[in-house]
Amino acid sequence: MRRRTVTALSALALLAPLLAGVAPAHAGPAPGAARAAGADRLAVHTGVLDAAGLGALSDLGLDRHELVLTDPGPGAAPGSVRVEAVLSGEQARRLAARGVDVAPAPAAAPRRDTLAAPAAPVFRRYAGPGGLAEELREQVAEHPGLAQLVPFGRSVRGQEVLAVRVTAGAGEVPEGSRPATVYVGAQHAREWITPEMVRRLLDRVLDGHGSDPATTELLRGSELWFVPVANPDGYDFSFEEGQRLWRKNLRDNDGDGETTPADGVDLNRNFPTRWGYDDEGSSPDPASETYRGPSPASEPETRALDELVGRITPEFFVNYHSAAELLLHGIGWQVATPSPDDVLYEAMVGDDADPAVPGYDPDLSAELYTTNGDTDSHLQEAHGTLGFTPEMSTCAAAAASVEGDAWEPEQCGSGFEFPDDEALVRAEFEKNVPFALAVARSAADPDDPVSVVGRTAEDFRLDTFSVSHGDPQTVAVVAKRALRDVTLNYRVDGGPVRRAPVAEWGGGERYGDENDDYYAELRGQVRGAGPGRAVEVWFEGRRHGSGPHALAAGGGERVRSGSFTYT
Structure with missing residues (x-):
């Protein structure tokens, strides 16, 4: 049975008034990588919780849309739900001290068809031989005059954060002089499907120039920016043994030289706009997955992205995340708060009956959970750049998408562990392409956008x-x-x-x-x-x-x- 995080969100929203398979590493360690401590790890935990237990879980500062809530089964107390959440051992102990019982889920991974020859792994590190950074450099070298490599900052551990700018006559046309769209992946380290989305979209655009008339025309009048990995330290760290579910960057919060769940900053809560507005949309606790950092834009990765967008002032920004199958837009710091530009957003994302990405649920960013200090809100307020956050498919949704294949939803270790399978990754990418390109085609005239669902932005x-x-x-x-x-x-x-x-x-x-x-x-x-x-x-x-x-x-x-x- 397919388990969707949207269902979890709905259950959590109903209870809100009561609330007070690892892929192998394919390259060496990243430059400046942290030394991982052996005492604690992030892992999926499960338990049957009542309203008080959900309140205790919420107090840990988890990103609510990442909780999976399902039927607790026969014999459970009325009003209780079965919860799956990514927790550290310390967080599980804090719950236990409040009488909330959760336990690590059995280690599992989607099964491979043992009769077939093992396929080459899809997911790769950012740094090192064969990594994504190396591929970006190769792509630019193969497309002179069309693509430019733009290092635009460094991570907290010193890695270059790379973008590729694509536009016709790139060497002669100044940055930001054409209507621009920016695509970003891996702001959260464990969301491996998102760099694949961005780098494959880059490939599609580069290959389409000169062979596909629509792409050729698009690149004559606009520029597209691709940042496959916005959090290179955290992303590479998630390839280390036992660290698959790492989310944040690698800020050493306690200065002990080791990386534990008490370290790192959530880069999607670190931007200045409404930073720290409340402790529901972000957390002041360094051990929280939504820790907002010690101050607004404290992280070099945050400042780098903010400065890049400020330099080129793009019309649109697409910030890929996973895993929830959502198309988020608009105000995130307060629930149920519409805004004037929602008219434009809604024309582009569609609605529940006809979403711009099949199977996704279009919603206001705070429809069922709140965020503050988030990327999209800040970029629109600071630079006039309209942002979308597609939350890509869960492991279970992807595993269930092809009947009779080698991937079973019940064997997913976590919703973030998208199956390491070329066919499933390609299918997820392809269903996102029409919306991604429609956003870029809308940049020339944003208030009369291109809609893949045939909607118009009314006067x-x-x-x-x-x-x-x-x-x-x-x-x-x-x-x-x-x-x-x-x-x-x-x-x-x-x-x-x-x-x-x-x-x-x-x-x-x-x-x-x-x-x-x-x-x-x-x-x-x-x-x-x-x-x-x-x-x-x-x-x-x-x-x-x-x-x-x-x-x-x-x-x-x-x-x-x-x-x-x-x-």
């Missing part, structure tokens, strides 16, 4: 209601910033049309002034409608005209929103 999105309790009455619409001369229009009881000016809402005490690069919330006031009267409301504006002076002359296509009526 207006009304904020509707049915009953008013006052006069004057404020009404609101989310509108494209590209529209000009937007006005509020209304009529009372079918009478003559009245017009009123609108102004952009500046936000409230906590939110409302973010994620509004391409859309804005505009508000106006309806006046003179007495009790019991029916008021019809709509908005109008002008699109750009065809000539350079069309707007100045009052030209351009006049567009109108839908309407709604309140009493």
